[in-house]
Amino acid sequence: MSLRLSTAPHIRSIETTKRLMADVIIALMPAALIGIYYFGPNAALLVGLSAFTAVLTEYLWQKAAKKPVCIGDLSALVTGLLLGLNLPPTAPWWLAVFGSFLAIALVKQLFGGLGHNFMNPALTSRAILLASWPVRMTSFVMPTYFAPVEAVASATPLGGLPASTLELFLGTIPGTIGEVCKAAILLGLLYLLIRGTVYPHVPTIFLFVTALLGWALGTNGGFTFDGDPLAAILSGGVMFGAVFMATDYATSPMTKKGQVIFAAGCGLILSVIRAYSKLPEGATYAILLMNIATPLIDKYIKPTVYGSQKAVKGVKANA
Amino acid sequence: MQKLHEGKLPTKDKPVREFIPDTVCILMGMHLGAPSKPCVEKGEYVKLGQLIGEPVGALGLPVHASVSGEVLDVSLKQQMVAEPAMCVTIKNDYKDEWADNLKGLGDVETVDPSLIVPAIKAAGICGMGGACFPTHIKFAMREGQYCDTIILNGAECETYLTSDHRLMLENPERIVNGLRAAMRAMGVERGVIAVEDNKPDAIESMKKAAEGRLGVEVAALKTKYPQGAEKQIIESITNRQVPRQGLPIDAHVIVLNVGTAAAISDAVSFGRPVVSRITTVTGCVKSPDNLRLRIGTSFHDAIEACGGYSETPGKLAAGGSMTGICVASDEVSMTKATNGIVVYNLEDAKSFDEGLCIRCGRCANVCPTGLRPYLMKPYCDANDLAKAEKYDVMDCIVCGSCSFICPARLWLTASFKNTKEKILLERKRRSGK
Numbered sequence: 001m002s003l004r005l006s007t008a009p010h011i012r013s014i015e016t017t018k019r020l021m022a023d024v025i026i027a028l029m030p031a032a033l034i035g036i037y038y039f040g041p042n043a044a045l046l047v048g049l050s051a052f053t054a055v056l057t058e059y060l061w062q063k064a065a066k067k068p069v070c071i072g073d074l075s076a077l078v079t080g081l082l083l084g085l086n087l088p089p090t091a092p093w094w095l096a097v098f099g100s101f102l103a104i105a106l107v108k109q110l111f112g113g114l115g116h117n118f119m120n121p122a123l124t125s126r127a128i129l130l131a132s133w134p135v136r137m138t139s140f141v142m143p144t145y146f147a148p149v150e151a152v153a154s155a156t157p158l159g160g161l162p163a164s165t166l167e168l169f170l171g172t173i174p175g176t177i178g179e180v181c182k183a184a185i186l187l188g189l190l191y192l193l194i195r196g197t198v199y200p201h202v203p204t205i206f207l208f209v210t211a212l213l214g215w216a217l218g219t220n221g222g223f224t225f226d227g228d229p230l231a232a233i234l235s236g237g238v239m240f241g242a243v244f245m246a247t248d249y250a251t252s253p254m255t256k257k258g259q260v261i262f263a264a265g266c267g268l269i270l271s272v273i274r275a276y277s278k279l280p281e282g283a284t285y286a287i288l289l290m291n292i293a294t295p296l297i298d299k300y301i302k303p304t305v306y307g308s309q310k311a312v313k314g315v316k317a318n319a
Numbered sequence: 320m321q322k323l324h325e326g327k328l329p330t331k332d333k334p335v336r337e338f339i340p341d342t343v344c345i346l347m348g349m350h351l352g353a354p355s356k357p358c359v360e361k362g363e364y365v366k367l368g369q370l371i372g373e374p375v376g377a378l379g380l381p382v383h384a385s386v387s388g389e390v391l392d393v394s395l396k397q398q399m400v401a402e403p404a405m406c407v408t409i410k411n412d413y414k415d416e417w418a419d420n421l422k423g424l425g426d427v428e429t430v431d432p433s434l435i436v437p438a439i440k441a442a443g444i445c446g447m448g449g450a451c452f453p454t455h456i457k458f459a460m461r462e463g464q465y466c467d468t469i470i471l472n473g474a475e476c477e478t479y480l481t482s483d484h485r486l487m488l489e490n491p492e493r494i495v496n497g498l499r500a501a502m503r504a505m506g507v508e509r510g511v512i513a514v515e516d517n518k519p520d521a522i523e524s525m526k527k528a529a530e531g532r533l534g535v536e537v538a539a540l541k542t543k544y545p546q547g548a549e550k551q552i553i554e555s556i557t558n559r560q561v562p563r564q565g566l567p568i569d570a571h572v573i574v575l576n577v578g579t580a581a582a583i584s585d586a587v588s589f590g591r592p593v594v595s596r597i598t599t600v601t602g603c604v605k606s607p608d609n610l611r612l613r614i615g616t617s618f619h620d621a622i623e624a625c626g627g628y629s630e631t632p633g634k635l636a637a638g639g640s641m642t643g644i645c646v647a648s649d650e651v652s653m654t655k656a657t658n659g660i661v662v663y664n665l666e667d668a669k670s671f672d673e674g675l676c677i678r679c680g681r682c683a684n685v686c687p688t689g690l691r692p693y694l695m696k697p698y699c700d701a702n703d704l705a706k707a708e709k710y711d712v713m714d715c716i717v718c719g720s721c722s723f724i725c726p727a728r729l730w731l732t733a734s735f736k737n738t739k740e741k742i743l744l745e746r747k748r749r750s751g752k
Contacts, residue, residue, distance in 0.1 A: 008722075
């Protein structure tokens with residue numbers, strides 16, 4: 001009889017990296033399917049190409065670098081899907097391919113791969129595309145529902161298009177493929193919460209701060225307290241960002257306290273961008289800026305060690 | 320802290336069954352501290368409870384025969400610890416005749432309090448929750464120290480184990496007697512029996528036994544791992560924290576396992592040393608059970624007493640699955656601290672590679688000590704002891720929570736345990752210069 005020797009614990013939780021990533025992919029499905037249904041074949045092509053390129057890039061990179069190939073952990077697939085869903089439905093196919101390549105090669109692997117990137121790969125790549133092809137990245141159209149009519153270029157609600165709360169919620173508005181249907185995104189969030197993949201406080205606080213400041217800063221950024229808080233969180237990419245981008249493990253703080261600060265910071269920067277800058281939407285930059293602030297948050301926001309002076313003092317009083 | 324799959328179902332309703340083996344192989348170094356010195360020779364006849372090992376050093380403890388019969392061997396044998404260790408093997412004659420010189424002190428409520436601690440030492444009692452720290456040392460106060468609360472740990476937060484649970488159901492009065500003896504020895508007015516709320520029947524049983532006993536209360540704890548860790552249970556009961564690198568007595572508390580309390584009761588009332596204990600034998604055995612085993616029973620005999628292996632065993636551990644210690648073969652014998660023998664099949668014993676940290680923060684979130692395992696691990700792996708210490712690795716209680724939850728399957732706890740040992744060794748080396 002040969003027995004294996006190992007240090008405890010002898011059992012492990014069923015949660016693995018792969019399972020967490022698979023959960024995110026499942027949670028993305030409602031938003032992806034609705035987006036494709038709304039915007040038609042080009043949307044499907046973009047999401048598919050983006051996902052494929054991400055996985056292929058990771059595979060080739062790891063092969064070339066003679067590192068173990070880790071595409072099986074599904075993290076590259078998640079990045080690819082996230083980028084694809086963040087493209088406007090009218091984007092050309094090469095934008096998806098190039099963006100996806102950037103996300104994996106430049107933002108993720110160059111910094112050491114899974115867990116080592118300090119900015120969200122999909123979001124960073126989107127920001128680069130936005131700066132490089134500003135027109136192509138902001139050419140939004142009304143959803144076509146597979147209708148044979150020629151897609152008509154249109155402003156988004158944040159760009160001045162009037163839309164009702166229900167339209168915002170169901171996503172019958174122009175926008176990127178994945179961000180338009182808030183109902184689908186919330187369905188994904190519900191799944192993630194049930195599975196325990198993400199903690200509820202990050203999306204909740206992000207959205208709460210956005211709603212609060214959206215209301216307080218009003219329509220012209222003058223603390224008029226007449227803004228529509230619902231419209232603030234149902235417009236643009238904030239819902240998608242709060243659920244799928246701000247909850248990214250690698251680029252958000254490690255402690256719950258730190259995550260609260262992170263989420264509140266996202267909401268704050270987003271609202272400031274919306275109210276005071278020329279950009280119509282700020283979700284991307286808000287989250288990226290807080291990604292950059294994450295190492296700082298992690299440095300100063302740390303749990304109190306059991307029995308440390310601070311913790312002991314309080315109890316000595318009643319001892 | 321987190322909820323775990325408990326794995327207690329197969330044995331929690333099984334009454335304790337006595338199992339007496341043909342031979343016992345009693346380890347001289349069961350307890351923390353120097354191994355005892357054998358004081359019997361090959362061929363000698365020993366009675367049950369007779370002294371066979373004399374205490375050595377400050378943390379020494381006497382060892383007693385757990386069966387009556389002929390001493391077959393006094394020699395070095397491969398046991399749970401890495402190096403072969405001194406053992407006394409006794410062939411059981413099944414007479415179970417107690418040694419003559421064992422005299423009890425009588426009722427715990429009337430006995431002279433100053434005689435209690437010497438009786439505890441003479442009975443060879445050490446922490447029966449798993450640590451095997453000599454119990455009488457816990458009662459020795461230094462200048463300025465005092466104790467105002469004694470906590471009996473009946474949390475049994477470890478997975479798979481039900482030995483304390485059964486003891487609380489079947490012998491609650493022994494536990495309460497032991498607690499009262501400890502309270503009287505220390506002049507303490509508050510004694511708390513702390514049980515996790517997943518054992519309502521044990522709470523009920525202990526409450527009944529504690530009725531009318533001076534200063535004894537029963538507390539229900541939330542079922543969360545590691546609720547039964549010494550520092551965590553102190554905080555749950557007294558709302559105090561043990562200072563870093565400190566001992567429970569620095570928070571004016573002594574924590575004893577419920578099994579230890581039962582042993583104290585036997586030592587004080589009947590003068591009987593520790594010769595047996597309840598051990599949960601579970602996992603891949605045909606009929607998992609709670610056995611009352613003589614100290615020194617081999618794992619093999621205990622597993623055979625439960626119908627043998629149900630599958631090819633891949634791993635064998637003493638203790639539950641969060642902190643259990645692996646043994647290299649089933650020939651080793653159980654000690655006073657063996658609260659469980661868990662058999663894992665080949666599938667569960669399979670090794671796996673570490674993945675990459677995805678910075679999910681789960682490890683920091685579950686750490687009961689408020690550490691940041693994700694930060695400590697790279698320094699521990701790089702053997703950077705100074706940095707590892709800076710990030711508080713010495714405060715790690717090695718509970719296994721972070722390793723358990725890690726989705727990247729990192730060997731966090733193993734790394735910290737290793738590093739702590741290295742740092743202690745380094746300190747010893749430096750102070751020796």
